[in-house]
Amino acid sequence: MxxxxxxxxxxxxxxxxxxxxxxxxxxxxxxxxxxxxxxxxxxxxxxxxxxxxxxxxxxxxxxxxxxxxxxxxxxxxxxxxxxxxxxxxxxxxxxxxxxxxxxxxxxxxxxxxxxxxxxxxxxxxxxxxxxxxxxxxxxxxxxxxxxxxxxxxxxxxxxxxxxxxxxxxxxxxxxxxxxxxxxxxxxxxxxxxxxxxxxxxxxxxxxxxxxxxxxxxxxxxxxxxxxxxxxxxxxxxxxxxxxxxxxxxxxxxxxxxxxQGGVTEMHRRNLEKAHKLYAFLDQSDFYTAPVETNARSLTNVVFTTGDLTRDKMIAKRAESEGLFNLNGHRSVGGFRASLYNAQSMAAVDALITFLKKVEKEQV
Missing domain, CATH: 3.40.640.10 (Type I PLP-dependent aspartate aminotransferase-like (Major domain))
Known part of the structure; x- marks a missing residue:
């Protein structure tokens, strides 16, 4: 599986x-x-x-x-x-x-x-x-x-x-x-x-x-x-x-x-995961992470393509590749990737790989 x-x-x-x-x-x-x-x-x-x-x-x-x-x-x-x-x-x-x-x-x-x-x-x-x-x-x-x-x-x-x-x-x-x-x-x-x-x-x-x-x-x-x-x-x-x-x-x-090493280690890992995802989003011309840099969440990364209907379609497609629950909250739409303590770097890598593939197809 x-x-x-x-x-x-x-x-x-x-x-x-x-x-x-x-x-x-x-x-x-x-x-x-x-x-x-x-x-x-x-x-x-x-x-x-x-x-x-x-x-x-x-x-x-x-x-x-x-x-x-x-x-x-x-x-x-x-x-x-x-x-x-x-x-x-x-x-x-x-x-x-x-x-x-x-x-x-x-x-x-x-x-x-x-x-x-x-x-x-x-x-x-x-x-x-x-x-x-x-x-x-x-x-x-x-x-x-x-x-x-x-x-x-x-x-x-x-x-x-x-x-x-x-x-x-x-x-x-x-x-x-x-x-x-x-x-x-x-x-x-x-x-x-x-x-x-x-x-x-x-x-x-x-x-x-x-x-x-x-x-x-x-x-x-x-x-x-x-x-x-x-x-x-x-x-x-x-x-x-x-x-x-x-x-x-x-x-x-x-x-x-x-x-795992307590909150200090959790924070180190969460910084690494979040920064990796934000770095990808910030260099992209297809996705946007709208929150001001110094206030960005480490646990809930919110982003969008700017087209909420397209966002829904992409999130649905993500499920077919094993990436679940990427839809943003119903009140705001877009995407939301939650990177809680138990979320792995492998999950972030898989998400970025998928997002890159979608972006390449759209450009």
Missing amino acids: AKTYNFSAGPGVLPDEVITQIKQEFERNEHTHMSIIEISHRSAQFQAIVTEAEQKLRELMAIPEDYAVIFLQGGGSTQFEMIPLNFATNQSHIAILDSGNFAAKASEAAEMLGKQATVLNSTKGINYQKLPILPEHFDPELYDYLHIVTNNTIEGITFHQDNLPSTTGRLVADMSSNILAEPYDINAFDAVFAGGQKNLGPAGVTVAITKKDWLAQQDVRHVGPMMRYQNHIDKQSMYNTSPVFSIYALNLVLDWVVA
Whole structure:
């Protein structure tokens, strides 16, 4: 069978080693003597998995003890509600830098909860090809926190560590599609969340990292029990039935990242993969990568021929050559090649070879 490559933005590609181990343990795990999808979330075996996963994530991201780490359900979209419910309790007013679709969704969710959400700056008018800049007059005292999306999966634009907005106020980050893909100083943030299905494992688990002292200051008496971070923290991510399989698989992915050399090595590889693809696109007269160079995503490379109908036809043809899920998001079209940690350089090489062939035929 010919080698195939999955460029899906999420659920994304998993390491081959992880999939192999899941296959081996799916029917009977050597420690539990039953299938991993059968074990209780209250069992000692699963509690050990949660503890291990938290410790590995702390080590990989250098998360200090004054931050809580929990594993939840509901994806990043539920975090759009949990974050303002738990943290927008003083001013009931949050600030947003609109760098893409998911920043806009976070703003909409906060507004629906009765919180005021002010978009300080947006690059929607230029199709999110540049990052929005924090206005000079921004006064963090007027807001409970500033919300950003570090990597915009749809638009392929990123706040890297060196171009994060500088604020003396609280900073919240949605890291769903580039957590562990490049280094961030966790101390720059007061809360971070990430849906697991893009770079941490299969769908079903969400990581939430919150500063304990900030959480302790909040009044959440009118927040439902499932939406309170503290309830999940107190029960070590087992306040209700946990997504057992997804956390188990996430733990295996963390093992794999550690074995590969950690976030530093992931970042080196991701730079190499992304730069190789961008270099090809930039020299091409047929394809265009529209995002400003210093804000380009390492994990979601967005590009187009300029003809969206042709782009669809090319993406469909790519499937016949073993290159799957290259269509851009339905809201923007074009192409999107997701190069998460588990994506190989061989996949990038195969993609470039295919794109060159198409270009040669068209010119």
